[in-house]
Amino acid sequence: MIGQALPDRLLWRGDTLSAEAGRVALPAAVEHELDGLVESLVRDPLPLLLLRPDDFDLPAARAFMREVKRTIDEGPGFAIVDRLPVERWPEEATRKVWWLLAALVARPVAQKWDGTSIYDVTDLGRPPGNGVRPDVTNVEQNFHTDNSYNHVAPHYVGLLCLRTAMEGGVSGIVSFATAHEAMRERHPELLPRLYRPFHFDRQREHAPGDVMTTHHPMFEDRDGRLVARLSRFQVTNGQKLAGEPLDNEGAAALEAFEAILNEPGMAARFQFEPGQMQLVDNRALGHKRTAFTDWPEPVRRRLLVRLWLRDSGSRAYNG
Numbered sequence: 001m002i003g004q005a006l007p008d009r010l011l012w013r014g015d016t017l018s019a020e021a022g023r024v025a026l027p028a029a030v031e032h033e034l035d036g037l038v039e040s041l042v043r044d045p046l047p048l049l050l051l052r053p054d055d056f057d058l059p060a061a062r063a064f065m066r067e068v069k070r071t072i073d074e075g076p077g078f079a080i081v082d083r084l085p086v087e088r089w090p091e092e093a094t095r096k097v098w099w100l101l102a103a104l105v106a107r108p109v110a111q112k113w114d115g116t117s118i119y120d121v122t123d124l125g126r127p128p129g130n131g132v133r134p135d136v137t138n139v140e141q142n143f144h145t146d147n148s149y150n151h152v153a154p155h156y157v158g159l160l161c162l163r164t165a166m167e168g169g170v171s172g173i174v175s176f177a178t179a180h181e182a183m184r185e186r187h188p189e190l191l192p193r194l195y196r197p198f199h200f201d202r203q204r205e206h207a208p209g210d211v212m213t214t215h216h217p218m219f220e221d222r223d224g225r226l227v228a229r230l231s232r233f234q235v236t237n238g239q240k241l242a243g244e245p246l247d248n249e250g251a252a253a254l255e256a257f258e259a260i261l262n263e264p265g266m267a268a269r270f271q272f273e274p275g276q277m278q279l280v281d282n283r284a285l286g287h288k289r290t291a292f293t294d295w296p297e298p299v300r301r302r303l304l305v306r307l308w309l310r311d312s313g314s315r316a317y318n319g
Contacts, residue, residue, distance in 0.1 A: 001195055002180075002221040010077055010177035010284055015265030022078045024068055031085060033060045037100070038093045048096050049117060053103050065104035068279065072105075072156065077284040078173055083275035086162060095305055098160045098277070105279060106156055106309035110317040111147075113205040117315075121159065121304040123294055134233060135306075138165075138294060141233075143174050143261045143286035146308065148229040149200035149214050149238065152319025154308035157287070158279045161272040165302040168292030171278070172267040173285050176228040180219065182260045193253040194218045199244060200229075201237035205317065213238045227283045232258060261286065272304070279309075 012021070037056060053062070071079040086094050099118060102108060111119045123138040134141050147153045183191045199213045206212070220227045232254055239246045246254075260266065267288075272278070280287055294301045313319035 001184075001192055002219075002224065002226050004224050006177040006181065006226055009075055010175050011181065012076055012175050012268075013178055013265055014172075014174070014268035017076065017268050021268075022071060022076045022080055024064075024071055024079050024081050026081055026083060027060070027064060029060045030064045033058060034084070034097055037061075037097060038089050041093045041096050042090065048099055051096055051100055053100050056100065058100070061101060062104055065101055069105045072279055072281055077175065077281040079277075079279050080270070081277040081279075083273065084160070084277065086160075086275040091162065094160075094162070098158075098305060099307065101277070102158045102279070102307045102309060105158070106311045107315065108307050109154060109310045109313075109315045109319070111306070111308050113207070113317045115317070117307075119306045119308075121306050122302060123292075138169075138292050138302075140291040141288040142231070142258065143172070143267070143288045144231040144233070145229050145282050145286055147282075148218075148231040149202050149234045150205070150318065151214065152310065152313045153229055154282050154310045155312070156279055156309040157282045158277065158307040158309060159272075160305045161274050161276050161278075161303075162305060163274060163300060163303045164272055165292035166295045166300075168290050169302055170269055170271055170290045171287065172269045172289065173280060173287045174261050174267040175285055176219075176230070177226055177284065179257065179260045179266065179286075180226060180228075183257055186260070187253070187256045190249065190253040190256050193249045194257065195220070196250075198235045198246075198250060199238035199242040200231065201234045201241055203234070212241045215242075228286070229283075230286055282308075 037058065068079045068081060095118065099108065108117055110117050121135045124136040126137060145153060146157045195217050197215045197217050199215055202212055202214060216229065218228060218230050292302060
């Protein structure tokens, strides 16, 4: 287990976290610069995947996104930017702006084995299960890290809100450092189990004929830093796919940790608004959202645009 004190900046609870923590307002100078960028993208269109920040003169945006990255890396592990004026930009250009801004934090990488690199988080009306990610359903999620079941998970997860649900869909983020220390205090006999491997369902995001699970721990000590890869949903499915029932100690450790994550006041909760950008350290924080009821009209349905960012490994899905 990790043997040294975890950083104070990550030892927060939602009920004591300042309302301003992680919040970053979009400056007028950056908005003006991005308005010009949108005009350029509409006038001289290029496919999104060809766009690189170095191809554009964006001094204000560059300085601003450095501040956003510092807020994540030296602050509470997340940043919420309020907000892009999505109501006056064409949606295609808005996606391109989001891609370019996020790339100033870290390199966008593939989110599916087929190379899909920008991903719509929206309800497709299908029940979650092997091959159906919970992010394309409207059911409540457990706290998790994105792509916990891959070989190299993204360092940062970015979400841009374009539309909200009719009801529900409240987002939550939780500090693994705080939950880890609560686990150490209350269940010291179970904490070591989270540092030993579990089978994770790979969600069929792999080459034909490849193994359907990965095998790794939920917690790792990387040079004194706590790194988490959490998904109870994928572990439950992964153990079944591997043909190995989850051991009693593993089940008890997951149950105890899940209870800590979900106890009142542990998580910070907020309702996305159109134009807000959220960027989270995917190795330090877990996230989830509640179930939601969507609008009947397809053009109004909840829509977030997700990016995975990682400077290590390759851009390919397996990293």
